[in-house]
Amino acid sequence: MAQVLEFKLPDLGEGLTEAEIVRWLVEVGDVVAVDQPVVEVETAKAMVEVPCPYGGVITARFGEEGTELPVGAPLLTVAVGDPAAHSEGSGNVLVGYGTSEAPARRRRVRATTAAGAGTAADAADAANAANAANAATGATAARNGRAKAAEATTTLPARVAVPAPAPANGPVPVISPLVRKLARDNDVDLRELSGSGPDGLILRADVEGALRARAARLGTAPETVAPAPVALPSSPGSAAPPAEAAAVRVPLKGVRGAVADKLSRSRREIPDATCWVDADATELMRARAAMNAAGGPKISLLALLARICTAALARFPELNSFVDTGAREIVRLGQVHLGFAAQTERGLVVPVVRDAHTRDAESLTAEFARLTEAARTGTLTPGELTGGTFTLNNYGVFGVDGSTPIINHPEAAMLGVGRIAPKPWVHEGELAVRQVVQLSLTFDHRVCDGGTAGGFLRYVADCVEQPAVLLRTL
CATH class of the missing domain: 2.40.50.100 (RNA polymerase II/Efflux pump adaptor protein, barrel-sandwich hybrid domain)
Incomplete structure (x- = not known):
């Protein structure tokens, strides 16, 4: 039956x-x-x-x-x-x-x-x-x-009803529900759009482009001619001010809502402080170029910075920890699960590289590439987005020099890396043009003092300026 x-x-x-x-x-x-x-x-x-x-x-x-x-x-x-x-x-x-x-x-x-x-x-x-x-x-x-x-x-239960079948050609591939809602709220038929994303994926820019095209068409139509100006009593004959554009409300849900909640909690609970330093990254860039010229898989700059981070955390384990507020204890962790900030169409996500301290530069490069692609396509699993112990934030990809990021709760610290750009620098007693980067460390002041944070950041800067320093810890 x-x-x-x-x-x-x-x-x-x-x-x-x-x-x-x-x-x-x-x-x-x-x-x-x-x-x-x-x-x-x-x-x-x-x-x-x-x-x-x-x-x-x-x-x-x-x-x-x-x-x-x-x-x-x-x-x-x-x-x-x-x-x-x-x-x-x-x-x-x-x-x-x-x-x-x-x-x-x-x-x-x-x-x-x-x-x-x-x-x-x-x-x-x-x-x-x-x-x-x-x-x-x-x-x-x-x-x-x-x-x-x-x-x-x-x-069969009386409440079960069979709705009408969906269209035979199935749902339209859209990058996120927010883009689908934008189209629905503005009466845009997604089936009429050609997506500019991978495999025809419809992005937010595609929907906004359709809205602009429709607005341009309506602006030339006879029925959209603006009404005659209305004279104000206080100034006869003057035109009325244009109507204010309607405010757009974007719901804080999904990834955006989770990020908002986590950042708000971090600001409420963590007394953070930030220190920063400029470093000459010329030798690091040369070392990377030499590695990639030797053949084999290409090594990413992010992987080298991650390797420097794990070496620094081995010397300063206070920063690879979190605060258990209920027990009033600082919990220092034995493994480094390195998170890295990734900006996607769906918002900011922080994938986590498990056991980063056990990986070499090639393994880190491959894992960063895999997680970045999963973040872009929205296929990261919950396990790949949680459990981080330290975060690396390469905001230099946005063309900015410095930042004071909010710590990824409940972690204790985050290393920020600005853009690497040619700047005047005193090298070996002479003024020269060098590849300079600004490094910043935002840390939980409950787990350590400025001396520890400064020591960590200085060690990272030394490794960036002289990659051979890493040989001491390998």
């Missing part, structure tokens, strides 16, 4: 309590296998696919794309042919983690009912059609299907 099982948004872990539907991967009437991804959601940590623990026919979906759902809210219902085999499910529904078996190839099963029907009997017919395809003989399967359809019609 067919039975409809309800699949709810699972516990997402990492303290997450809600997620936003980015796009559905299945439609009503689709046959799904156990652990097949059915919906892509965006949490405050990452954009991930959620697998369904049941196998059967999708009978209903709850929530449109762009809808935010709390953990435990219904996602969809599945009509299964053998309740005993599927009532417990697979259990593999944790966001950001793989499933135990590969998803089977999907098949579409459409209920052939009159327009507007959408009843529980339609869902049962679809379930029985899937069961009939696997029966030993066609005649026996047909008889069994009709019998099960009659039973399922009386057992």
